Amino acid sequence: MKRLDEIEWDAFSRLPIEDKKPYLERKEGDGLPFHTLFAQQFDRGALERLCALASRIRFINKSREGALYLKSILAHKRAMLYFSQPSSRTFLSHLAACQILGMTTGSVRDAATSSEFKGESHEDSIRTFSSYFDMIIMRSPVQGLAEKMAWELSNSFRPVPILNAGSGKDQHPTQALLDIYTLVRSFEEKGGIDGRTVVFCGDLMRGRTVRSLSWLLTDFRDVKQIFVAPRELQVSADVVMNLAKKGVDFEVTDDLRAAVRTADAVYMTRIQDEWDSAKGESAKIDTSRFKFGAEELSLLGPDGVIMHPLPRRDEIATCCDRDPRAKYWRQMRNGMWIRAALIAATFGYEKEIMDCGY
Numbered sequence: 001m002k003r004l005d006e007i008e009w010d011a012f013s014r015l016p017i018e019d020k021k022p023y024l025e026r027k028e029g030d031g032l033p034f035h036t037l038f039a040q041q042f043d044r045g046a047l048e049r050l051c052a053l054a055s056r057i058r059f060i061n062k063s064r065e066g067a068l069y070l071k072s073i074l075a076h077k078r079a080m081l082y083f084s085q086p087s088s089r090t091f092l093s094h095l096a097a098c099q100i101l102g103m104t105t106g107s108v109r110d111a112a113t114s115s116e117f118k119g120e121s122h123e124d125s126i127r128t129f130s131s132y133f134d135m136i137i138m139r140s141p142v143q144g145l146a147e148k149m150a151w152e153l154s155n156s157f158r159p160v161p162i163l164n165a166g167s168g169k170d171q172h173p174t175q176a177l178l179d180i181y182t183l184v185r186s187f188e189e190k191g192g193i194d195g196r197t198v199v200f201c202g203d204l205m206r207g208r209t210v211r212s213l214s215w216l217l218t219d220f221r222d223v224k225q226i227f228v229a230p231r232e233l234q235v236s237a238d239v240v241m242n243l244a245k246k247g248v249d250f251e252v253t254d255d256l257r258a259a260v261r262t263a264d265a266v267y268m269t270r271i272q273d274e275w276d277s278a279k280g281e282s283a284k285i286d287t288s289r290f291k292f293g294a295e296e297l298s299l300l301g302p303d304g305v306i307m308h309p310l311p312r313r314d315e316i317a318t319c320c321d322r323d324p325r326a327k328y329w330r331q332m333r334n335g336m337w338i339r340a341a342l343i344a345a346t347f348g349y350e351k352e353i354m355d356c357g358y
């Protein structure tokens with residue numbers, strides 16, 4: 001068992017991601033995370049356990065008695081939601097997940113309302129939150145910040161867990177968990193995720209959800225990944241290199257219609273123009289062929305699924321919304337269940353919930 005308080009920050013930050021994983025696990029050694037920072041932390045066993053726990057929580061919550069039981073699980077814990085980047089679903093689904101488990105919560109949604117505005121460092125802000133709360137759920141535009149904060153806290157008197165709710169252009173591990181949970185549920189009675197073809201389309205270079213989900217899909221057998229984007233926004237080299245290293249079948253293309261014909265799942269994303277280095281940069285790129293509409297819907301197989309992390313702009317036409325293959329609404333709600341599962345597991349309540357009589 002490796003401990004995050006036994007390694008210096010410089011040495012830890014330089015480790016390859018796979019080697020960081022053991023430092024982030026619960027000290028009880030049950031294979032589940034204490035800090036959730038990267039998609040690469042989750043192996044197939046952990047994914048299956050979290051999905052099973054999410055389904056269990058979803059079921060228990062249906063009855064009043066069950067819902068009240070769940071509310072007792074973490075009634076003695078408090079969570080801080082620290083979101084210094086815009087968010088609707090990720091913020092609200094984490095909040096709802098905390099509420100399902102009976103946690104009380106506090107939030108900062110704008111650094112301008114916290115003492116960071118007075119010049120306080122991120123480190124000092126996080127230590128402040130950890131003085132009052134038992135978990136910090138954070139979203140930040142700064143790549144790697146959640147990781148640094150996790151190290152800081154593990155080396156403080158109050159080592160509370162960090163959940164990364166989106167860091168820079170890099171990682172969005174809890175989104176990848178809910179995307180996997182959505183795929184698991186969509187293919188539950190149809191043979192599962194193994195052997196499927198997943199098509200990613202849109203801004204694959206700057207979309208952190210695509211990066212995190214691509215990593216997680218490599219935990220499954222024979223999943224082909226197809227990346228459809230304009231040349232300027234194609235998936236980055238580290239994602240491609242990871243797939244090549246693992247011997248995963250993948251394709252990089254700009255032909256959405258051809259890809260949809262072979263797809264089991266199509267994962268659409270918006271253009272992430274908030275990262276433009278010059279104003280209007282993205283608007284100059286021709287994205288007209290990277291939208292999913294009635295024509296694409298007619299090419300998708302009867303068991304195919306359409307996903308989107310949301311928010312969407314016009315990359316999925318609203319005429320697709322009522323089609324049973326459109327899973328993006330359900331995907332959004334799945335986020336609440338899998339985040340409740342992750343939070344419960346982080347505090348060591350997996351077994352108790354799985355074995356309870358509800």
Ligand code: NCD
Binds near residue numbers: 090166175209310311
């Ligand atoms: C995504 C994000 O913030 O990365 N949204 C989300 O968390 N559901 C995707 C996006 O903003 O396009």
